[in-house]
Amino acid sequence: MRSLRNFFLFKCLFALTFWNHISLSKENEPFTSISSDFPEDGSDKSIKSLPLLYANSLKPEVNFGWIVIQNTTESLSLSEITNDNVKNLIALLSNFKQGSKLQNLTLTNVSVDWSALMEVFQTVWRSSIEYFDISNVKQLSEIERYNFDYSGTSMKALTMKKVLITDLYFSQDDLYKIFADMNIAALTIAESEMIHMLCPSTQSPFRYINFFKNDLTDLLFQKCNKLIHLETLILQKNKFESLSKVSFMTSHMKSLKYLDMSNNLLSHDGADTQCRWAESLTELDLSSNQLSDTVFECLPVNIKKLSLQSNQITSVPKGMAELKSLQELNVAWNRLSDLPGCGGFPSLEILNIEMNSIITPSADFFQSCPRVRELQAGKNPFKCSCELQAFIRLERQSGGKLFGWPMAYVCEYPEDLRGMQLKDFHLSELACNTMLLLVTALLLTLVLVAVVVFVCIYLDVPWYMRMMWQWTQTKRRAWHNHPEEQETVLQFHAFVSYSERDALWVKNELIPNLEKGEGCVQLCQHERNFVPGKSIVENIINCIEKSYKSIFVLSPNFVQSEWCHYELYFAHHKLFSENSNSLILILLEPIPPYIIPARYHKLKALMAKRTYLEWPKERSKRALFWANLRAAISINLPRADGVRSGETD
Numbered sequence: 001m002r003s004l005r006n007f008f009l010f011k012c013l014f015a016l017t018f019w020n021h022i023s024l025s026k027e028n029e030p031f032t033s034i035s036s037d038f039p040e041d042g043s044d045k046s047i048k049s050l051p052l053l054y055a056n057s058l059k060p061e062v063n064f065g066w067i068v069i070q071n072t073t074e075s076l077s078l079s080e081i082t083n084d085n086v087k088n089l090i091a092l093l094s095n096f097k098q099g100s101k102l103q104n105l106t107l108t109n110v111s112v113d114w115s116a117l118m119e120v121f122q123t124v125w126r127s128s129i130e131y132f133d134i135s136n137v138k139q140l141s142e143i144e145r146y147n148f149d150y151s152g153t154s155m156k157a158l159t160m161k162k163v164l165i166t167d168l169y170f171s172q173d174d175l176y177k178i179f180a181d182m183n184i185a186a187l188t189i190a191e192s193e194m195i196h197m198l199c200p201s202t203q204s205p206f207r208y209i210n211f212f213k214n215d216l217t218d219l220l221f222q223k224c225n226k227l228i229h230l231e232t233l234i235l236q237k238n239k240f241e242s243l244s245k246v247s248f249m250t251s252h253m254k255s256l257k258y259l260d261m262s263n264n265l266l267s268h269d270g271a272d273t274q275c276r277w278a279e280s281l282t283e284l285d286l287s288s289n290q291l292s293d294t295v296f297e298c299l300p301v302n303i304k305k306l307s308l309q310s311n312q313i314t315s316v317p318k319g320m321a322e323l324k325s326l327q328e329l330n331v332a333w334n335r336l337s338d339l340p341g342c343g344g345f346p347s348l349e350i351l352n353i354e355m356n357s358i359i360t361p362s363a364d365f366f367q368s369c370p371r372v373r374e375l376q377a378g379k380n381p382f383k384c385s386c387e388l389q390a391f392i393r394l395e396r397q398s399g400g401k402l403f404g405w406p407m408a409y410v411c412e413y414p415e416d417l418r419g420m421q422l423k424d425f426h427l428s429e430l431a432c433n434t435m436l437l438l439v440t441a442l443l444l445t446l447v448l449v450a451v452v453v454f455v456c457i458y459l460d461v462p463w464y465m466r467m468m469w470q471w472t473q474t475k476r477r478a479w480h481n482h483p484e485e486q487e488t489v490l491q492f493h494a495f496v497s498y499s500e501r502d503a504l505w506v507k508n509e510l511i512p513n514l515e516k517g518e519g520c521v522q523l524c525q526h527e528r529n530f531v532p533g534k535s536i537v538e539n540i541i542n543c544i545e546k547s548y549k550s551i552f553v554l555s556p557n558f559v560q561s562e563w564c565h566y567e568l569y570f571a572h573h574k575l576f577s578e579n580s581n582s583l584i585l586i587l588l589e590p591i592p593p594y595i596i597p598a599r600y601h602k603l604k605a606l607m608a609k610r611t612y613l614e615w616p617k618e619r620s621k622r623a624l625f626w627a628n629l630r631a632a633i634s635i636n637l638p639r640a641d642g643v644r645s646g647e648t649d
Helices: 001-027 086-093 114-125 174-181 243-250 291-298 385-399 433-456 461-481 502-513 536-545 562-577 596-609 619-632
Strands: 067-071 075-082 102-111 132-142 157-165 187-192 208-210 232-233 258-260 284-287 306-308 328-330 350-351 375-378 411-413 492-497 547-554 584-589
Touching: 075 086, 086 114, 102 114, 114 132, 291 461, 375 461, 492 536, 492 562, 502 547, 502 619, 536 562, 547 562, 584 596, 584 619
Parallel strands: 075 102, 102 132, 132 157, 157 187, 187 208, 208 232, 232 258, 258 284, 284 306, 306 328, 328 350, 350 375, 492 547, 547 584
Antiparallel strands: 067 075
């Protein structure tokens, strides 16, 4: 019967408005047509909508004045409520007693005074409506104390948005007390420039409170112990400043689980300020505030889900926070330079650290955080270098734990790699493994040293260095001891270098044939011309420098002699230092190449590039040999009396 009564009520409402629309349309055309679908069986279950236009009727008794936006069996939406038609609205709502099917009521564009609004609230309070939404309340004036009856209601949730109070002088308590003492489960007052709210007078049944985008401050609910059933509190976009005071606000809320303090002005002074949160609090949103690293000193110990997005956090201090129950942490849009460890968050499962200042993230993150199953670290200014290689390998080993891979992970530095995805960045193992690089460099150095040592030994470089040192020392001593003798004067046609085993040939063949007869060649021989008291090396150098030519008697015995090698070295040095053609090679006996020591590489080079005289075995050829040798060393030497040697009187 009640359903049928409601049907007839809406049918009358439609008929009156439709009749008014028709009568006006004849006088003031055009009007938008009105349509409504009613079921043929007469029930109200299938009424989906009743769109009506505002009609300024000339007959006051049928002037409803509002627009029915939508009407169903369970929901009714009305717009354009004013003081002129509020009585008609109250009359309509009075028909929906408790037990009727209408559960949702929405009023928009309401322009009434305080007393009219309270009458609407009181009427709704006694109706079957469970969810009451009212928005765009304008011209709310003449606020005064109202004795509201909270008994016998079906109301569960009240939502008020964009309420504008035009009254300048009124008691704040008269306004806030009405809403603070409501015995409903959910209250929302949003975008209404509300500056305060009273603590309920008695134990409140509120389980959900949403004061989004108002002007509330740290004074809200301080020392309020009446909200013991409150589970969700949303204070987003207000003017809270002290995180510590917010914590004390929640300390009496024994059932609080979710708190949204985002988009405020919150900060925390540090260790000198204490914090005391509700032990039941498990989800906390502190994003878009002014919090720094010290925020980790003031966090609920039992928190499971924490958002610190868009703050001023530079690091997560170790040992400052011990959040054993924390499972999800959002620190995106901060100033962190590395991934935080899980020393204080042993239960962490999800970490969002996007849009920070991470250049090279730590590769041991998943080792220190074994329970993490999702890491959002993209959109950071990554530096593609060797240090990042380990993090890239971490992605392969993590099994898809990096959220947003690979699109959100892009190189920012160096400049030539900017925009490259990390998955496409590769460096060789040798370039990035310091230990491997050191070992490789050490091995190459050892090989190089070994090669150099081998070459030096093979070419007898130490011997040549020693000879160079001795030659330098000899020249230095000669300069200091006899500087007047430094101007070299040739005294001999040739210096003869030979092995002692070839001495018989030198004494029996070479010396007699050159020093006797025509030409009068003067030879320097160590046995008769070395100065006693001087070192052998010094004597060799002096004899070579005082001789026009140096004759080397080559044989297998020669290459086996150490002193012959000295003499060849110094003579060769003179050859290059004076740019002279002073060497004469006589091959006394053939020398097999394999018996020439490595130190005689200069001898090999000389024999390969220079013409040498070969001692003939046939006597008939020896005259030519001596003639060629005399021609090679032919020179007039100065004499003490000024006459050149070799000149006749």
